[in-house]
Amino acid sequence: MDTSSLLSEHLDKLRELARRESDLLADIVFAGGSVPQLYSLIRPSRSCPRPTVDIDLAVPDPELGREVRARNPSLPLDILCSDSLNDGRPGVSFLPSVEIAFHDYMEIELEPGLVAKAAGQVAFFVMKVSRAARQEFKRGSDLYDLLVVLEQFGADQLADRFNAVKHRPEVAQCVKAMFALLADGSARGYDALFRDMNLPSTQEPWIVARFDQFLYELRKAGLANDKR
Numbered sequence: 001m002d003t004s005s006l007l008s009e010h011l012d013k014l015r016e017l018a019r020r021e022s023d024l025l026a027d028i029v030f031a032g033g034s035v036p037q038l039y040s041l042i043r044p045s046r047s048c049p050r051p052t053v054d055i056d057l058a059v060p061d062p063e064l065g066r067e068v069r070a071r072n073p074s075l076p077l078d079i080l081c082s083d084s085l086n087d088g089r090p091g092v093s094f095l096p097s098v099e100i101a102f103h104d105y106m107e108i109e110l111e112p113g114l115v116a117k118a119a120g121q122v123a124f125f126v127m128k129v130s131r132a133a134r135q136e137f138k139r140g141s142d143l144y145d146l147l148v149v150l151e152q153f154g155a156d157q158l159a160d161r162f163n164a165v166k167h168r169p170e171v172a173q174c175v176k177a178m179f180a181l182l183a184d185g186s187a188r189g190y191d192a193l194f195r196d197m198n199l200p201s202t203q204e205p206w207i208v209a210r211f212d213q214f215l216y217e218l219r220k221a222g223l224a225n226d227k228r
Contacts, residue, residue: 006051007037011110014038017055017075018116021068028068029101031080031119031127032056033141036148038108038118045151050144054078058101058119061085062092097130100170104161121153122161126174129181140196143181143189147207150214159217166223175223182211 001009014034018025030038033052040049058080059065065079069091079092080101086094104120119127128142150158165171181189185208194204218224 003048003051007049010034010052010055011037013055013075014116015110015114017057017072017077018110018114020072022114024064024068025116027060027064029058029105029117029119030056031058031098031101031124032078033145035118035124036145036152038110038116039106039149039152041108041110043152045148047144047148047151049148050141056080058098059092060102062087062089062094066091095127095130097127097170100126100165100168103168104165120161121149121158122165122171122174124149125158125162125178126170129174129177130170140192140194143193144197144199147193147210150210155210155214155217158214159221159223162218162223163221172223175218178218179215179224182215 034055036049054076056078062081062085065081069077069079080098081092081094082099083094083096100123101119104123105117106120107115108118109115128146131142181187
């Protein structure tokens with residue numbers, strides 16, 4: 001199956017879940033690899049969103065998440081909840097970075113009359129960079145997702161969004177991790193991105209330049225101690 005078909009199939013599953021759980025759409029937030037594809041409904045990108053299978057869903061309460069999973073056994077759900085709510089029971093992934101998705105999100109119309117929340121740009125970066133950091137920056141696919149969102153919204157707009165929520169500690173942690181990950185063209189993050197995503201070598205300078213511009217905008221906004 002080609003990329004276009006995979007993306008179309010995944011979007012159908014997102015819509016199916018949203019229809020089934022329409023009464024909960026004010027409370028739940030789509031997260032993870034689905035987000036760049038949801039953004040693409042309103043913001044095009046030069047880089048194609050990466051096909052993904054799992055549907056990451058941030059929920060405010062673990063019991064609610066388990067209920068959603070039980071009602072949708074045919075869908076590949078990954079239920080995410082703040083680690084502060086960890087009740088020790090299975091069925092939910094408890095992560096410290098999830099909380100920001102309920103403070104920074106976008107409303108996306110999946111089809112006429114069906115509007116769902118997707119993690120906002122800052123929340124998406126925070127969650128993806130946190131995931132990459134936990135795996136020692138080995139997930140090139142996560143960095144590719146960041147590239148797509150960077151292409152969709154642009155370095156200056158993303159920096160403005162980060163600046164608007166810079167008071168949140170996880171945002172400062174995310175910026176620090178990004179500089180460690182991407183501060184120069186030989187950083188481990190780029191190694192993982194180019195290796196894991198099998199990107200043409202001719203694209204490498206262009207990709208590094210895009211991230212360099214974003215880091216520059218973050219510095220300009222006073223969000224990084226890096227002075228280079």
